[in-house]
Amino acid sequence: MQDIIDELSWRYLIKNKVTGIENQLKKPTTMYIGFDPTSDSLHIGNLLPIIILIHFQRKGHKSLALIGGATGFIGDPSEKEDQRILLSKEILQKNTESIKNQILKLLKFYSEKIELLNNLDWIQNISFIDFIREIGKYFTVNHMISRDSVKKRINNKNGISFTEFSYSLIQGYDFLYLNQAKNCQLQVGGSDQWGNIMSGIELIRKKTGKKAYGITFPLIIKPNGIKFGKSEKGENIWLDGKKTSPYKFYQFWINISDFEVEKYIRIYTFFSKEKIENLICEHRKYPNKRLLQKKLANKITEWVHGNGISKKMIEITNILFEKKSESFQLLDDKTYISIYNHIPHMLISCEEFEKGIFLLDLLKKSGFFYSKSEANRALKANSIYLNKILVKENILIKKENIIGKKYILFRFGKKEFFIIKIE
Template identity: 85%
Template sequence: MKNIIDELSWRGLIKNKVPGIEHLLKKPTTMYIGFDPTSDSLHLGSLLPIIMLIHFQRKGHKSLALIGGATGFIGDPSERKDQRIFLSKKILENNTESIKNQILNLLKFYSKKIELLNNFDWIQNISFLDFIREIGKYFTVNQMISKDSVKKRMQNKKNGISFTEFSYSLIQGYDFLYLNQIFNCKLQVGGSDQWGNITTGIELIRKKTGKKAYGITFPLIIQPNGIKFGKSEKGENLWLDETKTSPYKFYQFWMNLSDFEIEKYIKIYTFLSKEKIENLIFRHKKHPNKRLLQRKLANEITEWVHGKKISKKIRKITNILFEKKNKPFQFLDEKTFISIYNHIPHMFISRDEFEQGIVLLDLLKKSEFFSSKSEANRALKANSIHLNQILVKENFLIKKENIIGKKYILFQFGKKEFFIIKIEEL
């Protein structure tokens, strides 16, 4: 598909678009997407804007990635019930540098030509008086409070919306104006929650310069359980930084997607061609038990985010833990044990603590997979706990003979959750 709109539509990546965008994109166009440094790592939800940058660049357009070093001081009120906690300048600078490096690494995988900017570089040079005089005059309060992000917060009688957050949309609009004037940027892309901010920029460009600008949003994806896509079942973000979310957990998130979801996500989260994806879907439907789509998506995206070396390790670990045809866990070599220990949830216990043996329920409670011994006991009675790949049906004292390779004990909870304990000298 040569047309970027056709490509994005087929992949389910367009929610709203300004009329006339198809005509604009018949020629090479400069577009941008912004990232606010609210954390020191991007998360799974942050991949969508990066994917959009790459799609535009690959179709012959010019993509700009903008880090909100200035807007991060304020915090976007969109989709927020209350005001964000203000971050210090030092934390914001650290966050900016961290996500800058992440974005550059992700972009290198598919495209080396995307330019990375920071809005602090130009916003720091405009005074408050100049801003409200030269930018604020183009918008009435009536227009501003009609924006969904503002309207929803104003309905919250307890917290409302601060003037600081109220001004966010104007600052983002100013970014679009600046990029339009300096880089001839005519298109802003963002999540559907950014539509109000995008139209503010479009309106500012029209009123101040007489030029026409455009916007596209992609849908915010919600999982069938109602949780925003990119979060775990507990509602935690799945981070791209491996120290915050392990590559194993990241990989398993994709492997555990349902067949109902996977056909949609293979289109959204990979750059595979339409022909390849349709062929994969056809083969998957013939043999759904092989989970071809889940494997392909997990492999593609884990290799993109964490690199080939780590992705290969995670595939090997997944194969060891889930494939019944493999040799028993106790026959694995030390190197493999170490790899498994480093990549799945784990804990360390001293050999002195273990010397007299330790009660199974006590150990399960220590693993923090269960909030109490009674909860662990219920799981035990429900036949949902395996110790070293053997089903455990009762509480007992774990002794030396239950340790594999003199160091390890592997627990499995249900079909998907694994936990490994390492026993060593202090």
């Protein structure tokens, strides 16, 4: 067996691991990773467990992907300051189906056949009395409240409900069930799952006498220090193109800093170690070419949205960031339509535009600015471009400003674009 631990380590995909896992992984091992259906879409943080599933499968192990159709009714309290809003059965079913389809699509891209399971299939068959009697007796309250995730909530004024407190027991039971039904000996999860994973390991040891193992991977953190999560506050980068447009998705990767991109190219691609080292070496020689960012953005966008969309995002990006304003005004209608469909946009009627609209009014109407005063501050800071030409005053925008017969392009600062279509 090739060493999966070495593979994951140089890719920065291991945070913690249970002692003895190296010896276990010298032979074929069944492992699982769980996905909670607390939203109808996965996000870029969820790509890590899918990547790890693929790495294990390729190294000769057996990977299982578990969707938490049952645990989704509760929601994991780890790293949460307040109790989750409980989702209805109908929403959870919809979310479960949506996430299942996303996982299958991502695996199909790399031709990986990984078994998908839903813990509702076995959790719904056990009664509350049986669960408390047969599983609950192996968990001490003393041990459970000693965990950081629980201690934080107990010290919080809102406390922690019994519903959320029981989550760890159910996840532990999942590991026990898979250990007995699928000979699963390893659970992998994000670093915030270490306590839950240990619950399953302890439950298996106490109930069966068998040895089980756990590995955690680092969480992907937003610039504000909060992890990417399906129920976290703030903006996420979703895999669903309706929640995060393919253009915005592509721009997230293309704008990653040089410091982060050397880590992300290891984490988010399946390029060989030799290829990645060569790419990093080339990138460091000519950082202004942003070679790593382009490779990363192209590969992940192709994986998530398809080859056709990826090529389209490259084309649109090249057009928008081309400095010459003349070239943008000479595009064909098909290209304008493509740009309009993939970047933030707004439709204005010909009648509304007939007499002309002052720049600040139009900027406020676009929604990019909360108020005219905010737009005016950006104008005075020389941050607003009209059809790639810097604008310094509140001009009246008229028919002469229309390009491609019905479009007006705005740029705010260096990276934000907005296009208006007049019909």
